[in-house]
Amino acid sequence: MNVILLGPPGCGKGTQGAILATRLQTTRIATGDLLRAAVQAETDLGQQAQSFMDKGLLVPDEVILGLIMEVLNEPQAQNGVIMDGFPRTVAQAEAVAQLLASRGHAVDRVLTFEVPDDELVRRMQGRAAQEGRSDDTRDAFQKRLDVYQEQTAPLVEFYERQNLNVRISGMGTMDEVSTRVQEALDG
Numbered sequence: 001m002n003v004i005l006l007g008p009p010g011c012g013k014g015t016q017g018a019i020l021a022t023r024l025q026t027t028r029i030a031t032g033d034l035l036r037a038a039v040q041a042e043t044d045l046g047q048q049a050q051s052f053m054d055k056g057l058l059v060p061d062e063v064i065l066g067l068i069m070e071v072l073n074e075p076q077a078q079n080g081v082i083m084d085g086f087p088r089t090v091a092q093a094e095a096v097a098q099l100l101a102s103r104g105h106a107v108d109r110v111l112t113f114e115v116p117d118d119e120l121v122r123r124m125q126g127r128a129a130q131e132g133r134s135d136d137t138r139d140a141f142q143k144r145l146d147v148y149q150e151q152t153a154p155l156v157e158f159y160e161r162q163n164l165n166v167r168i169s170g171m172g173t174m175d176e177v178s179t180r181v182q183e184a185l186d187g
């Protein structure tokens with residue numbers, strides 16, 4: 001099963017993606033995690049990505065697509081993947097459709113997590129204190145919210161037109177949200 005998790009920064013898709021990956025025994029591809037690992041390891045790709053990430057901007061599509069292709073080619077990705085933080089632009093969505101189709105697969109379900117902005121900002125502030133991510137500053141976070149609205153939110157309609165999208169409230173406890181995820185995938 002190939003599942004895409006959509007939603008603004010701080011909506012909880014990372015947490016739910018990890019729970020889902022365990023439950024479905026499926027590989028989770030989190031582009032944000034892959035990029036942070038590349039930055040940490042000081043690879044060429046990491047160096048290209050870092051300045052975009054720190055400003056809250058999207059990393060260019062070509063960089064992301066190179067990263068994704070590598071992961072999709074791994075044997076454990078052949079049974080399906082949970083995509084968390086990818087695609088984030090229409091160009092990325094079109095690319096993922098093609099990449100899957102060339103392997104005889106397709107996107108099976110898209111889950112969009114909805115959380116109001118004031119709650120997203122509250123969550124970011126809590127996480128910033130714990131994790132110290134360089135893009136969890138107030139300015140970079142606001143930029144990430146704006147970039148989500150401009151470049152990623154159009155994907156909700158893109159997938160609604162294909163009848164693939166299910167909207168889920170990301171409010172409530174982790175267990176409550178996880179139950180909604182399960183229902184959305186069963187339904």
Ligand code: ADP
Pocket residue numbers: 008009010031032033035052053054056057058059060064084085086087088092135144
């Ligand atoms: P969040 O969803 O909380 O913003 P992520 O860890 O998913 O966090 O992403 C962090 C940053 O990594 C983004 O702000 C962006 O710069 C970069 N990034 C992650 N995924 C992508 C992607 N698919 N396309 C472009 N940039 C990405």
